[in-house]
Every structure is written in C-alpha cells, then in structure tokens.
Amino acid sequence: MAEPKLIVRVEGGRATGLDQGYVKREVERASLRFRDAVCNSEAETIAACRDADGILAAGPAFTRDVIDQLDKCRVIVQCSVGVDRIDVEACTDAGIMVANLAQFCVLEVRNQMMALLLGVNRKLLISDRMVRSGGWDVRELHPIQTLYGQTLGLLAFGTIPRLITPLTQAFGMNVIVHDPFVDTALAAEYKVAFVGLEELLKFSDYVSNHIPLGPRTRHFLKEEHFRMMKPTAYFINTARGAVADEAALYKALKEGWIAGAGLDVLEKEPPDKDNPLFALDNVILAPHAAGQSTAVPYRRWQMATEECIRVVAGEWPRWFINPQVKSKARK
16 A cells, blocks of 8 residues: 655744644645654755655755755645745756745735835834934924825736735825736726836836846846936835845935835845945835734645645646646656
8 A cells, every 4th residue: 555645844944833733634634644844954955855745845945956856746835925945947847846825925915015115105214213312303304205196116916016006096196017927908907007117117106026036036126227216216125135136225225316115125134234224214124024914824834735735636736836847747
C-alpha cells in the first residue's frame, strides 16, 4: 500500500506555531501526512522538503538550487501574496506549480494604503511631532491639499487597487491607472482612465505602487521617474520596496522633487539602523504591516492549507502563478 502523500509547512527565522494544530488536523483529515519545519538555510530547506508532495512556504527562499532537489513536489503554495522568494522559472522548468494567496489580506492592505494616503495628505506625522515638541501653530503644516479633485495614480490594477478605487473616489478623487497587462474595458466598470507611465507620473498628486516584485520589476521606478512627478506629489508603496530604487527615492524626497512618501515596505527588510530615510520628516514608515490584522493568521493558514490539499489531490491551483507549467506539471 502506497504511503500517504506529504505536505510540509516550512517557516523561516523561528517557529511561530500559528495555527499548526489547524493545519495538521486538516492535512490529516484529508488522509495526508504533515510535517512542520523551521529552516534558516538552503540545506535545511532541502532536508525538510526533499520528499514533500506539497509545500506551504512561509519564509524561506526557494532558489533554483533548492527546487532542483525537490524530487516529488507537485506544488509550492506561497502563504502570502508576493512570490519574490520563489524562483518561479525554476519551478516551471521542474514541473512544479506555484500558487499564492492572492486574496487573503487584500482588505488589510487596502486599509493601510488609505491610512498612508490620508496620513501624508493631512500631515499627521508632522502634526504629531509638532504638538509633542510644544508647537501649536497650524500654519506650520501649510499647505494642506484637499483630496477633492486631486488625482490618484495606481501602478498596476489588480485586486487591491480595484478595492482602493471606490474609496478614493468617495473622497472626490480622480483615478488613473497604468497597467499594460489588464483589460482596458475595466476603465468603464471602475470609472478610471488607463494612461501611459509617463502621463501617470506627471499628472498624479498621489502615486500608489501595486506592482509585484520580480526580476523584471526590481528598481522599476528609477530617478528619472521620480523626476517626472509633481513637487507637490506623494509616493505610496504597500507592495514591495525594491520595486522602487530606494536611493533614487531618498534623493527625490531630500531634494524636494516630490513632497513626501508613505512607505509600508523598504528595499531591505528589516532596514539598516542608519537608513537615510529615517532622518526625513516628510516620510511615514511602517514595518511591512499592511497585511496584518487579528483575522489574518487564521485566514492565511486556512486558505493555504485548502489550496495545497486540493492541488496535491490533482486539481489546478485557484491562484496559479505559473499556468504555463500545465503541460508538464507533475502528477
């Protein structure tokens, strides 16, 4: 009798233990075996996952060297939205499907983006510092722009930007979008305008990045792009820090090419203690917290576990990152 298939949940850093009981119970209820592992090196990841049929990836990097050692794996489910820690091309070459949790924290990220937008617009961080230091002269905060009639430029138009759009429109904002990979018929449905990248940067009062990080999008936004923006404009990033060249962004903020930024993500996380952005008053920073809420951990493991069990059982992923692998996907 064949041994039941194996699903491995692998975390990085240190074990959180979050919902381990739930994951184990659901995997075993599906007549599969379960293993939990904490891996802080490629060698540890290979040792933990070499015989896995399905992997719940929650931290460690799956490089080509790791993937080449996964002899049985049918699917790697990234337990978050971004798949920049998985070499998707290597998985495709090996016949391994890659899935993510495209929907698990979209409301939280939407809310964080709105918090950053309102925070930079109302100059909340500057206000807080002023009051704590004994100041009370509101004129020091001027100019404070109204949101009504201003333009929000969305870089990419996936699920989260589509959730953001009606909220900002409720404030009376105009929304323009740059995304060459989506159907422009969405313009009428969401009441947005699709424009070129240069036009978006030139005319937006707020530029919000939602481009996922990959080999082709690292440093997608360079010095030339920040120079195109209005000196009164703000840059908001709740996607991945390395999509923007952080040195160029710092220069833009320091030299006044743009008015400020709201950043949930940085190019290096956690950042160095001497990161020059820390010295700027026109930046609101958060520790990659956009996807967090009390509801997220359970929702995360529920969705990831269900997805992994389904695909190990022979179905296609719901949130398929590399559908081109279908013709040679492992059985």
